[in-house]
Amino acid sequence: MSIDIKLAIENRKSLKPRAKIQNIYCPGDDISTDNRLMRGHGTHCIDGRIISSVAGICERVNKLVTVRPLKTRYAGEIGDLVIGRILEVQQKRWKVDTNSRMDSVLQLTSVMLPSGETRKKTVEDEFMMRSFLKEGDLISAEVHNIFNDGAISLYSRSDKYGKLENGTLVKVSPTIIKRCKSHFHILPCNVNAIIGLNGYIWLSPLPVEDGDMETIIRDKATIARLRNCILALAEHCVQIYDTSIMAIFEASLKYKVEVDDCFYRKHCSLSNQDATKIRDKKQQQQNPWRHGCHSCETIHSTLYTSSLDYTVLWNIAMSAPLPGIL
Amino acid sequence: MTDILSETEKSFIIEGIQHNIRIDGRDLTEYRQLVLETGVSPNCNGSAHIRLANNDVLVGVKADLEETKEDTPSEGRLEFFVDCTANAAPQFEGRGGERLAYQICTMLSKAYSQPGTMDLGALSVMAGHRAWTLYVDVLILECGGSLMDAASLAVKAALADTKLPEVKVHQVENLLEVEVAEDPFATVSLDVSRAPVLVTLSRVGRHCVVDTNQEEEQCALSQLVLAVDAEGQVLFAHSPGFLAADNLEMLDLGSSLGAQLNLSLHDSLRREQSLLHNNPGLKSERGLFD
Numbered sequence: 001m002s003i004d005i006k007l008a009i010e011n012r013k014s015l016k017p018r019a020k021i022q023n024i025y026c027p028g029d030d031i032s033t034d035n036r037l038m039r040g041h042g043t044h045c046i047d048g049r050i051i052s053s054v055a056g057i058c059e060r061v062n063k064l065v066t067v068r069p070l071k072t073r074y075a076g077e078i079g080d081l082v083i084g085r086i087l088e089v090q091q092k093r094w095k096v097d098t099n100s101r102m103d104s105v106l107q108l109t110s111v112m113l114p115s116g117e118t119r120k121k122t123v124e125d126e127f128m129m130r131s132f133l134k135e136g137d138l139i140s141a142e143v144h145n146i147f148n149d150g151a152i153s154l155y156s157r158s159d160k161y162g163k164l165e166n167g168t169l170v171k172v173s174p175t176i177i178k179r180c181k182s183h184f185h186i187l188p189c190n191v192n193a194i195i196g197l198n199g200y201i202w203l204s205p206l207p208v209e210d211g212d213m214e215t216i217i218r219d220k221a222t223i224a225r226l227r228n229c230i231l232a233l234a235e236h237c238v239q240i241y242d243t244s245i246m247a248i249f250e251a252s253l254k255y256k257v258e259v260d261d262c263f264y265r266k267h268c269s270l271s272n273q274d275a276t277k278i279r280d281k282k283q284q285q286q287n288p289w290r291h292g293c294h295s296c297e298t299i300h301s302t303l304y305t306s307s308l309d310y311t312v313l314w315n316i317a318m319s320a321p322l323p324g325i326l
Numbered sequence: 327m328t329d330i331l332s333e334t335e336k337s338f339i340i341e342g343i344q345h346n347i348r349i350d351g352r353d354l355t356e357y358r359q360l361v362l363e364t365g366v367s368p369n370c371n372g373s374a375h376i377r378l379a380n381n382d383v384l385v386g387v388k389a390d391l392e393e394t395k396e397d398t399p400s401e402g403r404l405e406f407f408v409d410c411t412a413n414a415a416p417q418f419e420g421r422g423g424e425r426l427a428y429q430i431c432t433m434l435s436k437a438y439s440q441p442g443t444m445d446l447g448a449l450s451v452m453a454g455h456r457a458w459t460l461y462v463d464v465l466i467l468e469c470g471g472s473l474m475d476a477a478s479l480a481v482k483a484a485l486a487d488t489k490l491p492e493v494k495v496h497q498v499e500n501l502l503e504v505e506v507a508e509d510p511f512a513t514v515s516l517d518v519s520r521a522p523v524l525v526t527l528s529r530v531g532r533h534c535v536v537d538t539n540q541e542e543e544q545c546a547l548s549q550l551v552l553a554v555d556a557e558g559q560v561l562f563a564h565s566p567g568f569l570a571a572d573n574l575e576m577l578d579l580g581s582s583l584g585a586q587l588n589l590s591l592h593d594s595l596r597r598e599q600s601l602l603h604n605n606p607g608l609k610s611e612r613g614l615f616d
Binding site: 097 | 334337375479
């Protein structure tokens with residue numbers, strides 16, 4: 001058991017900007033002075049100039065210019081699968097934290113009773129609310145509706161959804177969750193993963209009948225490794241979905257080191273090398289529309305902590321495929 | 327600070343700890359990643375910024391020439407002040423963080439008031455008249471479990487970084503005259519080799535866990551905070567909860583971990599010094615948050 005105290009200045013040496021960053025904006029950066037463009041989310045207009053109001057990646061759809069922030073709260077969309085935590089039991093409804101700007105609402109009428117019934121809820125059910133779901137409980141649910149103020153109303157009246165038990169929650173930024181056909185996955189490493197579009201990811205071992213000690217321990221180690229892998233992806237702003245999780249998980253198996261907190265940093269240096277290769281390839285292929293970038297230092301100090309690599313930023317900016325799954 | 331865990335999440339964590347697998351894959355006695363930087367604030371005599379996983383603590387030490395106390399005429403003083411910013415947690419807004427700040431502050435001042443931890447005599451400028459008072463300001467920017475450990479490491483690093491100007495005080499006809507050395511680089515450093523660090527041990531189930539993250543902290547039955555010096559000597563112990571039966575075992579673990587922490591800190595501080603000495607350019611690029 002040795003304790004390693006790293007020095008910030010040691011990290012900094014390797015942080016000389018390697019690539020010119022394209023397409024990434026800090027708050028206050030000029031995006032365009034072209035007055036034919038329309039300003040979208042994440043931008044504002046001063047004297048006819050379109051200026052970024054968040055730190056993120058600029059996207060253009062025809063005339064519409066938006067800046068997608070790298071770190072943000074979840075803005076709900078109807079039909080999304082989300083994972084939430086019960087904050088409060090109220091009359092006929094629960095208040096749920098779903099990583100959005102406002103607390104979400106789960107109506108008593110939009111849950112399924114523990115017995116699986118979908119009957120009309122009675123007054124007795126209202127009294128029993130805390131026995132169904134109490135403060136701190138985690139649920140998976142669907143976004144049912146979005147109110148005018150942005151608050152989300154949830155819906156979990158299906159046997160797919162409901163209370164989550166025996167597992168662990170990983171929180172990442174909702175921007176890096178990839179929208180997929182299904183968000184319920186049984187990963188090949190015997191782990192059940194529910195990837196909520198709000199950036200909450202639930203990992204739990206597959207239920208086993210009379211599982212022996214060895215399986216339990218192995219599953220726990222796998223979940224710990226997966227958790228660190230997901231955080232590694234999040235730290236490097238790589239999109240998260242089942243394939244990317246499994247790719248990084250398999251890459252991590254090479255390391256004999258038992259999963260530990262520093263582990264994912266070691267792993268990331270590997271994916272960065274891959275990312276550099278991809279970037280070089282991309283660079284030859286295309287010339288991005290935006291040239292002449294502001295000082296990398298500004299972005300660096302505003303946006304990222306020391307461990308983030310520019311190559312990865314480039315990756316997002318170019319929406320390059322993931323390392324490992326090429 | 328973090329949300330309340332559900333019962334099943336807690337049991338998942340506790341069960342894992344029984345098998346020596348924590349949710350982040352660490353061993354029970356393993357610390358998370360620590361990143362240290364000293365000399366971050368030019369306005370202070372000494373400063374340090376430490377990150378322990380997502381704990382973020384900034385410490386500044388300011389020195390002031392003050393009149394000595396009557397009971398300790400040839401000693402300086404150390405004053406601690408801890409501020410939990412609302413950036414760390416929304417609950418800290420207004421007076422919300424005061425309780426935690428007070429706890430950390432008491433622990434730090436208790437740890438440093440143990441005899442032999444700091445040579446307070448070295449702070450004396452003119453016995454019976456003037457001595458340095460070091461105001462140690464601890465700013466909690468982000469917290470993520472085991473805050474005390476991070477704060478104490480940062481305090482020690484900041485004290486190691488502290489440079490006091492060379493001054494002389496003369497007495498001219500009942501008036502004290504302070505004379506500062508002409509060379510601005512003529513400074514005195516403090517000896518922190520015996521300064522303690524705090525080690526928090528948590529009891530989860532039947533096991534003893536160090537450096538708990540916020541989730542694990544919620545599962546802990548009790549906590550034991552130890553002030554340990556570089557030789558592994560436990561200067562004092564404080565348990566906010568009830569004292570567990572096999573405390574001796576915990577003390578042993580705490581003392582060896584504390585000694586380790588102290589040694590690694592000394593080592594890192596030396597490494598930083600030599601790095602900066604060999605490559606002074608590093609200093610000019612320094613900024614607090616990159």
